[in-house]
Amino acid sequence: MTNTTRREILKYGAAAGLATSIAGLPNFASAAGKLKVGAVYVSPVSEIGWTKQHSLGIEAIKAEFGDKVELTVIENIYLPQDAERIFRELASSGNDLVFGTSFSHGTPMQKVAPRFPNVAFEHCSGIKHLKNLGTFEAKYYEGTYVAGVTAGHVSKSAKIGFVGGFPIPDIVGPANALLRGAQSVNPDITCNVIFLNSWFDPGKEKEATKTLIAQGCDVICSMTDTATGVQVAGENDAWSIGYGGDMSQFGNGKHLTAFTLNWVPIYVKAAKDVAAGTWATSERWQGLSDGIVQMSPYNTNLSAEAVAEAEKARTDIIAGTLHPYAGVLKDQAGTVRVEAGSVLPNGDIRGFNWFVQGMIGNLG
Amino acid sequence: MAFKIEPRAEPSRSMAIAAPLIAIGLTVIISSLLFLSLGLNPFVTLYTFFVQPLTTLNGVSEWLLKASPLILIACGLAIGFRANVWNIGAEGQLIIGAIAAAGVGLFSPWQESVLLLPMMVIAGMVGGALWAAIPAFLKDRMNTNEILVTLMLTYVAALLLSYLVHGPWRDPDGFNFPQTALLPQAGMLEVFDYSYRLNTSIFFTVVVVILAWVFMERSFLGYKMSVGGIAPAAAKYAGFKASASIWIGLLISGATAGLAGMSEVAGPLGQLSSQISPGYGFAAIIVAFIGRLNAFGIVLGGLLLSLIYLGGEAVQLKLGLPSSIALIFQGLLLFFLLASNFLINFRIRKLTTRAL
Numbered sequence: 220m221t222n223t224t225r226r227e228i229l230k231y232g233a234a235a236g237l238a239t240s241i242a243g244l245p246n247f248a249s250a251a252g253k254l255k256v257g258a259v260y261v262s263p264v265s266e267i268g269w270t271k272q273h274s275l276g277i278e279a280i281k282a283e284f285g286d287k288v289e290l291t292v293i294e295n296i297y298l299p300q301d302a303e304r305i306f307r308e309l310a311s312s313g314n315d316l317v318f319g320t321s322f323s324h325g326t327p328m329q330k331v332a333p334r335f336p337n338v339a340f341e342h343c344s345g346i347k348h349l350k351n352l353g354t355f356e357a358k359y360y361e362g363t364y365v366a367g368v369t370a371g372h373v374s375k376s377a378k379i380g381f382v383g384g385f386p387i388p389d390i391v392g393p394a395n396a397l398l399r400g401a402q403s404v405n406p407d408i409t410c411n412v413i414f415l416n417s418w419f420d421p422g423k424e425k426e427a428t429k430t431l432i433a434q435g436c437d438v439i440c441s442m443t444d445t446a447t448g449v450q451v452a453g454e455n456d457a458w459s460i461g462y463g464g465d466m467s468q469f470g471n472g473k474h475l476t477a478f479t480l481n482w483v484p485i486y487v488k489a490a491k492d493v494a495a496g497t498w499a500t501s502e503r504w505q506g507l508s509d510g511i512v513q514m515s516p517y518n519t520n521l522s523a524e525a526v527a528e529a530e531k532a533r534t535d536i537i538a539g540t541l542h543p544y545a546g547v548l549k550d551q552a553g554t555v556r557v558e559a560g561s562v563l564p565n566g567d568i569r570g571f572n573w574f575v576q577g578m579i580g581n582l583g
Numbered sequence: 584m585a586f587k588i589e590p591r592a593e594p595s596r597s598m599a600i601a602a603p604l605i606a607i608g609l610t611v612i613i614s615s616l617l618f619l620s621l622g623l624n625p626f627v628t629l630y631t632f633f634v635q636p637l638t639t640l641n642g643v644s645e646w647l648l649k650a651s652p653l654i655l656i657a658c659g660l661a662i663g664f665r666a667n668v669w670n671i672g673a674e675g676q677l678i679i680g681a682i683a684a685a686g687v688g689l690f691s692p693w694q695e696s697v698l699l700l701p702m703m704v705i706a707g708m709v710g711g712a713l714w715a716a717i718p719a720f721l722k723d724r725m726n727t728n729e730i731l732v733t734l735m736l737t738y739v740a741a742l743l744l745s746y747l748v749h750g751p752w753r754d755p756d757g758f759n760f761p762q763t764a765l766l767p768q769a770g771m772l773e774v775f776d777y778s779y780r781l782n783t784s785i786f787f788t789v790v791v792v793i794l795a796w797v798f799m800e801r802s803f804l805g806y807k808m809s810v811g812g813i814a815p816a817a818a819k820y821a822g823f824k825a826s827a828s829i830w831i832g833l834l835i836s837g838a839t840a841g842l843a844g845m846s847e848v849a850g851p852l853g854q855l856s857s858q859i860s861p862g863y864g865f866a867a868i869i870v871a872f873i874g875r876l877n878a879f880g881i882v883l884g885g886l887l888l889s890l891i892y893l894g895g896e897a898v899q900l901k902l903g904l905p906s907s908i909a910l911i912f913q914g915l916l917l918f919f920l921l922a923s924n925f926l927i928n929f930r931i932r933k934l935t936t937r938a939l
Contacts, residue, residue: 263905263906263907264905291900291903292899292903293896293899293900293906294899294905294906295906296896297858298858298859298860298861299851299852299856300649300847300851300852300861301861301896303780303851304645304780304896305896305900307641308641308896308900309900311641312900322760323856323858325760326762326853326854326856346760385761385857386749386761387760387761388760416741416742416745416857416858582749582750
C-alpha cells in the first residue's frame with residue numbers, strides 16, 4: 220500500500236464493501252443461496268457527506284452477512300435517464316434488494332419496480348411507494364432545529380446563512396427549522412438562503428458561502444453532499460453547522476455541531492427481512508427519537524448555557540413535548556399558517572414549499 | 584535529436600485511417616498500465632468496458648438510446664462548425680426544446696390527439712432554433728462572440744427550467760417536488776418493445792444524419808458555408824454572405840438540439856425535472872470532432888461515446904471500479920482520438936543536426 224491510487228481504490232472498495240474478485244470473467248452467476256444487494260449512489264463516495272452515510276449502511280450489511288451477501292455498488296448516478304438503466308440492470312442481474320439513495324432516483328424506480336415484482340426496492344427520500352418499493356426518510360428538521368439553537372447563541376450579527384442543494388421540501392423544511400431553533404434564542408434572527416441547484420458542486424457552494432458571509436451571516440449551514448460550506452465558513456472565521464456526518468475536522472474550530480444521518484438500522488433491517496422472506500413495503504420517516512438523526516459533539520467553545528439549551532431542545536423533541544413547527548408559525552409575508560397550540564400537519568411538512576417569517580430568499 | 588512539426592500540403596489519406604488505430608493502440612497500452620497498477624486484469628477490464636455492455640439486447644437498446652441524441656445534436660453542430668460558427672450552447676437549446684415540447688404535451692388542448700406528438704416535435708425544434716436565434720441575431724447585427732453568448736444562454740435555459748419545475752409547471756399532485764406531471768400517452772414516443780427503452784426517436788436521428796450528409800457534402804449552400812469557414816476572404820470575394828452562414832449554422836444546430844430535447848422528454852424521461860440532460864449538448868461537441876465533422880463519422884463517434892458511458896457503468900457494476908477510474912479511462916480515449924487527428928494535417932519530422 221505504498222501508492223496513493225492503490226490505497227484510494229482499496230478504500231473505495233472497502234467502503235463499498237465489494238468482495239468482487241477480478242479472477243472470474245464478467246457476467247458470472249452468483250453462488251446459490253447468497254443474498255444479492257445493489258445500491259445506487261448519487262455522488263462519488265467521499266470521506267464525508269450524504270453518500271458516505273449510505274455507504275456505511277451497505278458496509279453494515281456486509282459486516283452482518285459476511286460471505287452470505289454479494290454487493291454491487293455504483294456511484295455518481297444522478298439523472299433519471301441513467302438511473303433507470305442502472306436500476307433495470309441491477310434488478311435483471313439477480314439482485315434481491317436494491318437501494319436508491321436520491322430523490323431523483325424516484326421516478327426511475329417507480330418505472331422499474333413493477334417489472335420486477337420479486338425484487339425489493341428501497342428508496343431513500345422517496346414519497347411514492349409501491350408493492351415492492353419502500354421508502355425511508357429522515358426528519359432532518361429535528362436536527363436543524365437543535366443546531367439552530369446553538370446558532371442563535373453564537374450569532375452576533377443576528378444573521379445566519381443557509382446553502383441548499385435544491386429547493387425541495389426536504390431542504391426547505393430543515394432551513395425553516397434551523398431558523399426556528401435560532402429564533403427560540405433570539406426572535407430577531409433572520410436567515411439568508413441560497414440554492415445551488417446541484418447536490419455536488421463545491422465551486423458553486425464556495426461562492427454561495429462567501430456571498431452569505433459577505434451579507435453579514437456569521438453562522439453557515441449547508442445541506443449538500445460536501446463539506447465545502449463548513450470549510451469556507453471556517454476559513455472566513457464564521458461558525459458552521461455540518462450535515463450528514465461530523466464535519467468538525469473541516470471547520471477550523473468553528474464547527475458548532477452537525478446533524479448526522481444514521482441509515483445503518485434501515486439498511487440492515489431491509490437486508491435481514493429480504494433474506495428471511497418477510498420484507499414488505501413500508502414508509503419510514505424517522506428522526507432523533509429513532510437514532511436516524513443524531514447530533515455530533517458540540518463545539519467546546521459553546522457556552523454551557525447554549526449546550527444545555529440545545530440538549531433540552533433535543534430531549535424535548537424526543538419526548539414529543541417540543542415540535543419545530545409548532546404554532547404560531549408565520550410565512551415570509553407574515554400570514555399565520557399554523558395557529559398557536561397546533562403543529563404543522565405531517566403532510567404539509569413532507570411538502571414544505573414556503574419559508575417561515577425571517578427567511579430571506581426565494582424558492583428556486 | 585530535434586523534431587519539427589510541419590503542416591502537410593494536403594491531408595494524409597493513410598493517416599486518416601491510421602489515426603483512430605493509433606489512438607486505440609495508445610489507449611489500450613496506457614490504460615492497461617493503469618489497470619495493472621490497480622491490480623486489475625487489463626483483458627477483463629477492457630472486455631467489460633467495450634464488449635460486456637453489448638452482450639444483451641437490452642444493452643444494445645440502451646446503447647442506441649444514448650447515442651441517438653448525441654448523433655442528432657452533433658450533426659447539427661457540424662454544419663455550423665464547418666462554417667466557423669461555434670455553437671457551444673446546444674445544451675441550452677436542448678433544454679428549451681424539451682421545455683417547448685413538454686409545454687405543448689402538458690398544456691395544449693389536444694391531449695389525446697394523434698397530432699400531439701408531431702406538434703411536440705415542431706415545438707421542440709422551433710424552441711431550440713429560437714434559442715439559437717438569439718446569438719445569431721447578436722452575432723449578425725452586433726458582431727458579438729457566439730461562443731460566449733451560446734454558452735451563457737445555456738445557464739439561462741437551465742435556470743428557466745428550474746424556475747418552471749419549481750414554480751408554475753410543478754405537478755399539482757407531486758408533493759411539491761420539482762417535476763412536472765407525466766406527459767399524456769399520446770405525447771410519448773412509442774417504444775419498439777415494452778421490455779426495452781429504445782423508442783422511435785431513433786428514426787429522427789437516421790433522417791437527420793442523411794439530411795446533414797446531403798447538405799454538407801452535396802448541396803451548394805453547404806459548400807458555400809464550408810468555403811466561408813476555411814477561407815472567409817475568398818468566400819466574400821465570391822459573393823457568399825457570412826451572415827447567411829451564421830443564421831443557418833445556428834438555427835439548424837438549435838433545431839437539432841431542440842429535437843434531441845424533445846426526444847428525451849417524450850422518451851426515457853416522460854416529464855420535466857430540474858435537470859434533464861446528462862450533458863448531451865456538450866458531449867455532442869466531442870462527438871462532432873471525433874466524427875471529423877462528417878455525418879457518418881459522427882454516427883461512429885456517437886456510438887463510441889455512448890459505449891464508453893455504458894462501459895464506465897459496467898466496470899463499476901461488474902468489477903467494482905470507482906467512477907473516477909472509469910472517467911480517467913474515458914478521458915484517455917477521447918484525448919488520444921482527438922490528438923491523433925493532428926497527424927492527418929501535420930507531420931513530425933526528425934531534424935538532422937549539423938556540426939558547425
